[in-house]
Amino acid sequence: MTFLRESYIVFRRQMRMNLRNPAWVIIGMLQPVLYLFLFGPLLKPLADQFGADNAYTFFVPGLLVQLGIFGAFFAGFSLIAEWRDGVIEAERVTPASRTALLVGRLMRDVSQLFVQALILVGLGYVLGMRASWRGVVLGISLTLLLGAACAAASNALALSTKSEDVMAPVINMVMMPVLLLSGILLPMTLGPTWLIRASDFMPTRWVVDAVRGSFDGTFASSAMLWGIAWTLVLFTGALWWGTSTFRKENA
Amino acid sequence: MIHARGLVQTFETKQGRTKTEVRAVDDVDLDVAEGEVVGFLGPNGAGKTTTLRMLTTLLRPTAGTATVAGYDVVREAEQVRRSIGYVSQSGSTGGTARAGDEVMDHGMLYGMSSEDARRRGRELFDQLELDGLWDRQPKSMSGGQRRRLDIAMGLIHEPSLVFLDEPTTGLDPQARANLWTHIADLRDRRGATVLLTTHYLDEADHLSDRIVVIDHGKIVASDTPDNLKAQVSGDLVDLEVADAAHVATAAERLGTVASDVEVDVQHVRGRVQRAGVVIPGLLRDLDQAGITLTSIEVRRPTLDDVFLTVTGRSLRDG
Numbered sequence: 001m002t003f004l005r006e007s008y009i010v011f012r013r014q015m016r017m018n019l020r021n022p023a024w025v026i027i028g029m030l031q032p033v034l035y036l037f038l039f040g041p042l043l044k045p046l047a048d049q050f051g052a053d054n055a056y057t058f059f060v061p062g063l064l065v066q067l068g069i070f071g072a073f074f075a076g077f078s079l080i081a082e083w084r085d086g087v088i089e090a091e092r093v094t095p096a097s098r099t100a101l102l103v104g105r106l107m108r109d110v111s112q113l114f115v116q117a118l119i120l121v122g123l124g125y126v127l128g129m130r131a132s133w134r135g136v137v138l139g140i141s142l143t144l145l146l147g148a149a150c151a152a153a154s155n156a157l158a159l160s161t162k163s164e165d166v167m168a169p170v171i172n173m174v175m176m177p178v179l180l181l182s183g184i185l186l187p188m189t190l191g192p193t194w195l196i197r198a199s200d201f202m203p204t205r206w207v208v209d210a211v212r213g214s215f216d217g218t219f220a221s222s223a224m225l226w227g228i229a230w231t232l233v234l235f236t237g238a239l240w241w242g243t244s245t246f247r248k249e250n251a
Numbered sequence: 252m253i254h255a256r257g258l259v260q261t262f263e264t265k266q267g268r269t270k271t272e273v274r275a276v277d278d279v280d281l282d283v284a285e286g287e288v289v290g291f292l293g294p295n296g297a298g299k300t301t302t303l304r305m306l307t308t309l310l311r312p313t314a315g316t317a318t319v320a321g322y323d324v325v326r327e328a329e330q331v332r333r334s335i336g337y338v339s340q341s342g343s344t345g346g347t348a349r350a351g352d353e354v355m356d357h358g359m360l361y362g363m364s365s366e367d368a369r370r371r372g373r374e375l376f377d378q379l380e381l382d383g384l385w386d387r388q389p390k391s392m393s394g395g396q397r398r399r400l401d402i403a404m405g406l407i408h409e410p411s412l413v414f415l416d417e418p419t420t421g422l423d424p425q426a427r428a429n430l431w432t433h434i435a436d437l438r439d440r441r442g443a444t445v446l447l448t449t450h451y452l453d454e455a456d457h458l459s460d461r462i463v464v465i466d467h468g469k470i471v472a473s474d475t476p477d478n479l480k481a482q483v484s485g486d487l488v489d490l491e492v493a494d495a496a497h498v499a500t501a502a503e504r505l506g507t508v509a510s511d512v513e514v515d516v517q518h519v520r521g522r523v524q525r526a527g528v529v530i531p532g533l534l535r536d537l538d539q540a541g542i543t544l545t546s547i548e549v550r551r552p553t554l555d556d557v558f559l560t561v562t563g564r565s566l567r568d569g
Contacts, residue, residue, distance in 0.1 A: 006360060013356045017348050082345060090343035090404060093307055094360040095332040 003103075006096040010104025011111075018108065028112055031071070032120035035063050039185070040127065050187045054216075056129035060120060061139055061211040062184040067116050068143040069178060069204060072150035073171050075109045076158030083162055098246045102155060106242075109151035110144050117143060131215040138214040142231050146207055149234040152242035159245045182208045203230040252412050252444045253283040253306060257315035260301050260468075275301045277468035278315070283446055285411075288438050290455030290476075291448040293465035294558075299448040300340060302465070303416050306446070307337045320412050333361065336410035336443075340417045342397065343404045346390035350381070353389070354403050361408040368407065375403040379433055395426030402433065406441075413437055415447035419454060427454075434458055452557060456480070464561055472561040482560045483552040485510070486526035488533075490519045493543040501542050508533055517545070526551075 018024050040059055047055035082088055091101050117140045124131075131139075154171070161167055181188070181195075181202040188199045199205045210227020213219065260276040276298040283289050291299050304310040306319050308328040317324045320334035344353040351372060358368030376382055379399040389397055398418060405413060418434060419427040435458060437443045449455050455462045456476040464472040464479070472479060488509060492501045495517055502519045506512045508529045509521025523529050526549045537544065 002362070009356055009359050013345075013348065013352070016352060017345060021347070084341070085345055086339050086341035086343045086401075087345050089309065089339050089341065090337075090357065091360065092309060093332060093335075093337045093339075094357065095329045095362070096360040 003097050003100050006100035007103040007107060009096075010091070010101055011107040014105055014108040015111070018112070028071075028116060029119060032063060032067060032116050033123065035066075036060075036120065036123050036127065039063075043185075046186075050190055054128065054130050056124050056127050057131055057216050058187070058212065060124035060129050060131075061215045062208055064117055064120055064139060064143045065146065065182070065204065065208045065211055066179070066184045067120065068113055068147035069150050070175065071113060071116070072109050072147040073154050073175065075105070075151040076154035076156075076167060077164060079105070079155050079158040080162060080164055080167065083159065088159070099243050102152065102242050102246045105155060106148050106151050110148050113144060113147040114140070129215075132217055135214040135217055135219075138219075139211040142207060142211050142214070142227065145231045145235045146204070149231075149238035152238040156238070156242040156245040178202065178204050181205060184208055203234060206230045207234075252285050252287075253281060253317070253319050253446065255279060255281040255302075255306065255315065255317035258302065258305055258312050258317060259314040260298075260305060260310065261313045274468050276305070279465070279468070279470055281317075281463065281470070283444060285444055286438065286442065287461065288445040288447070288459045290459030290462045291446060291465060292450065292452065292455045292462050292557075293448075294450055297465045298468040299450075299465055300416055301468075303337075303414055303446070303448055307335060307414055308332055309337075333408075334410060334412060336405035336408070336413040338398075338401045338405040338413070338415045338418060340420065342389075343401045344389040344397075347388055349385070350387050350389055350392070350400055351376070351385035354400070354407055357404050358407040363408060371407055371409070372403065375406055378436075379403050380429075393426070394422050395429060398422065398426070398430055399433065406437075409441075410443065412444045412446075415445065417448055417450070419449070419451070431457055453551065464557065466558070466562055472557075479557055479561075480552050481524075483556045485522040485524040486552065487550040488521055488523045488526055488530070489546075489548040489550070490537075491545040491547070492517050492519060493545045497540075497542045500540055501537060504536055504540060504542070505533065507536075 040056065043059050044055040047053070047058060079088070088101075092098065121136055121140070157170060158167060181199040182204040183199065188196050188205060206223065206226040207230055209223040210231070213221055213224045213227070218224070258276055258279040258281070259274065262273045262275055263270050264273055279298070279302055281302070291302070293299050301310065305312045306317055306324060308324050308331050311325060319331045322330040322334065324331055343357075344350065354372040354375070355365060355368040358371060359365060363371070373385070376385060379402060381396060381399055381403065384392065384396060384400075389400060392400065402418075415434065419430050422430065431454070434445070434447065437445050447458065459476065462472075462474065462476050462479055463470055488505070490501055490505060492498050498514055498517060498519060502512055502514050505519055505521045509523045512519065512521040530547075530549065534547075
């Protein structure tokens with residue numbers, strides 16, 4: 001109970017600060033819209049080539065996962081600013097649970113992602129995407145878990161490095177292969193065998209496949225199992241990492 | 252309120268490939284009684300903040316034990332946190348949040364209800380001359396206001412023991428003097444026990460019952476401000492004599508109340524115990540002898556002087 005209350009206090013504080021910043025709200029909302037309108041049309045004529053009968057049913061899940069990963073990866077930057085202001089230390093000197101200090105912030109990132117996901121999926125339907133509501137619920141759930149994982153990792157990285165100069169190149173280094181080997185924008189099946197094999201080692205490719213599968217209704221596949229399994233592994237691992245960083249006496 | 256024994260904190264620093272162990276705090280014993288105001292004095296990097304961070308549960312001691320407000324800082328960290336207020340050097344509020352929200356949220360993290368936190372926050376804003384700033388963003392406040400807001404954050408849950416880390420560093424003299432009255436109120440009006448760190452001797456002198464001098468992670472002196480300063484040979488009095496012919500007489504007169512008198516062209520300098528008491532008489536004396544002064548300067552013993560006395564070396568020798 002106390003834990004939930006403390007997480008909520010931290011969450012409310014974060015939301016209040018974010019919502020007061022109109023740039024943050026507008027950019028956050030605009031991101032999925034721009035992707036959908038500026039990249040979607042490029043994909044439409046290609047859809048047949050890689051065997052998707054509906055370009056948006058293929059494309060929206062990829063975008064969803066991209067939003068989840070990339071938006072959340074940047075969450076740590078605001079934590080560094082807060083650390084510099086002394087906020088983290090002020091919170092750590094209260095009896096509040098250290099885990100709540102992290103969870104409250106993750107709740108902010110996940111709610112932001114949730115709103116973006118709703119906009120993206122809503123617009124997808126408008127543009128002609130066909131997906132069952134069950135599939136959409138599962139897809140969004142997987143995305144939120146993955147987003148929480150990335151936000152937790154980003155926060156952990158921020159609190160251990162405490163420097164934007166270290167964070168930025170690390171995130172770039174991680175994001176490039178994630179973007180290229182997950183089949184977010186184009187399916188990996190278009191590539192040569194060696195590239196497909198390489199992408200097998202990219203956990204997020206499985207997540208993208210699973211979200212895609214859930215949208216087009218192929219629930220009972222091994223790709224779906226792998227995707228769900230990887231999501232849970234990443235979520236648990238990152239949460240553990242984040243929690244232990246926040247709990248560390250010397251952070 | 253505080254009993255620390257053998258506190259040690261070591262850090263590893265890397266220079267190229269060689270790792271060296273730095274003992275930031277080296278075997279510190281510290282006792283602070285209830286209702287006492289103790290000034291923790293030392294140059295930058297002496298280990299003041301590190302000691303404070305161990306006592307406030309922010310840093311686990313490498314070795315040694317400490318009980319704060321009756322609780323062990325390692326095993327009973329949560330109870331320690333409940334009992335203490337901490338005003339850190341780096342601030343405590345988000346620049347873009349609103350002052351009142353920050354104080355309320357902070358109180359609620361201590362388990363206060365939102366009504367209690369609001370009521371108490373409003374009270375503190377009144378007492379700390381922050382009225383009208385409830386909705387202000389900390390980044391648009393003056394340095395002095397921000398420090399007072401940090402103090403409000405530290406006092407929201409009415410702690411009986413308050414830690415202040417370099418409370419007036421970077422403030423202009425007026426803001427500093429103003430903050431001093433608020434810090435003095437912590438004990439005088441709230442009955443709190445206070446441990447503050449500073450590298451200003453006048454600050455420690457003005458505020459504390461007892462000064463603990465720390466250097467290279469070790470405590471080198473612990474005494475009342477008066478006793479510490481008594482160890483220094485006194486205030487430096489510098490007289491500038493108008494007429495060069497009177498320099499010798501002036502030196503002789505100064506010599507009746509001062510030690511270590513020296514003459515430097517038209518300047519006559521000497522060390523005087525309690526210059527404030529002695530100078531009126533000295534001035535009358537010089538006046539009667541027909542000596543006119545161009546200027547008079549009195550310098551109180553500085554941290555440098557105390558330091559020189561207790562460590563045998565000047566701060567600047569490093």
